[in-house]
Amino acid sequence: xxxxxxxxxxxxxxxxxxxxxxxxxxxxxxxxxxxxxxxxxxxxxxxxxxxxxxxxxxxxxxxxxxxxxxxxxxxxxxxxxxxxxxxxxxxxxxxxxxxxxxxxxxxxxxxxxx
Amino acid sequence: xxxxxxxxxxxxxxxxxxxxxxxxxxxxxxxxxxxxxxxxxxxxxxxxxxxxxxxxxxxxxxxxxxxxxxxxxxxxxxxxxxxxxxxxxxxxxxxxxxxxxxxxxxxxxxxxxx
Numbered sequence: 262x263x264x265x266x267x268x269x270x271x272x273x274x275x276x277x278x279x280x281x282x283x284x285x286x287x288x289x290x291x292x293x294x295x296x297x298x299x300x301x302x303x304x305x306x307x308x309x310x311x312x313x314x315x316x317x318x319x320x321x322x323x324x325x326x327x328x329x330x331x332x333x334x335x336x337x338x339x340x341x342x343x344x345x346x347x348x349x350x351x352x353x354x355x356x357x358x359x360x361x362x363x364x365x366x367x368x369x370x371x372x373x374x375x
Numbered sequence: 376x377x378x379x380x381x382x383x384x385x386x387x388x389x390x391x392x393x394x395x396x397x398x399x400x401x402x403x404x405x406x407x408x409x410x411x412x413x414x415x416x417x418x419x420x421x422x423x424x425x426x427x428x429x430x431x432x433x434x435x436x437x438x439x440x441x442x443x444x445x446x447x448x449x450x451x452x453x454x455x456x457x458x459x460x461x462x463x464x465x466x467x468x469x470x471x472x473x474x475x476x477x478x479x480x481x482x483x484x485x486x487x488x489x
Contacts, residue, residue: 265417293475304379304465304480305418312475351417355474363478365417 263288265354265366273372274342282337282369284326284352293355294335295363296326300348308350311335322346347373376401379481381466387487388456396451396484398466406469407449408433408478409441411462418465424449425472456488 264287274280286292293312297305309320316328326337335352352366382397400407405426410418410433420433424443438460440452449468453460463485467478 270415297480302482304482305467305478306480307477310475310477363420365419367415367417 263292263354263362263364265352265364267352267366267369269369270367271370271372273374276344276373276375277341280339280342280346280371282350282371284335284337284366285333286335286352286354287333288354291330294326294328295353295355296320296324296335296337297351297353298348299351299368305351308337342373344373344375347371378402379466379468379479381481381484383484384482385485387489389489390457392456393452393454394456396464397448398450398481399448400468400479401447402468402479403446404468404470404479405446406472406476407443408467409439409449409451410465410467411435412465412483413462421451458488460486461488462486
């Protein structure tokens with residue numbers, strides 16, 4: 262069965278500093294990978310997704326993620342965070358089945374300090 | 376476009392009461408989903424509807440029923456609410472259930488069962 266691990270429950274970063282959120286997945290073949298963001302009191306919004314091809318994926322709001330098959334990872338990065346990036350971030354993996362088989366990680370809460 | 380809308384935003388129920396959570400989308404999507412979000416658990420799929428007229432169980436369907444009323448609307452019913460159903464409920468939709476299709480989420484319904 263597929264699974265996703267987000268090892269960091271909560272991360273605090275200074276505004277303007279770089280950010281990396283970790284995501285590790287477990288799946289036998291090449292997965293479909295997603296990063297979603299959830300602002301307080303809001304639903305989830307897709308930041309980016311990886312299907313195949315270039316392992317460095319660009320998303321919205323200046324985010325990018327790199328798929329590393331050897332490490333089973335899909336870490337999310339941003340070179341310089343803004344106060345508006347404070348939110349909860351979810352990694353998700355899809356498998357060979359349909360879209361309904363998305364498995365979400367438990368999320369990483371990002372706090373930005375001035 | 377309003378995207379995915381959910382009503383109500385908040386609800387308090389007593390154990391044993393019933394209620395229906397409403398979801399509607401105006402993106403002409405074929406597929407719709409109901410998730411619950413619990414602290415430390417990520418999102419878990421309750422039910423989904425791949426297309427109008429079909430519904431299927433997800434990971435945690437017990438205690439819930441769904442109705443795909445038409446292409447736009449997908450409701451979730453709790454027949455006899457239990458404290459374990461205290462959660463935040465999200466509805467989502469996508470064009471289809473193909474691998475990797477983006478799911479678009481509503482703002483959520485916060486449910487407290489006393």
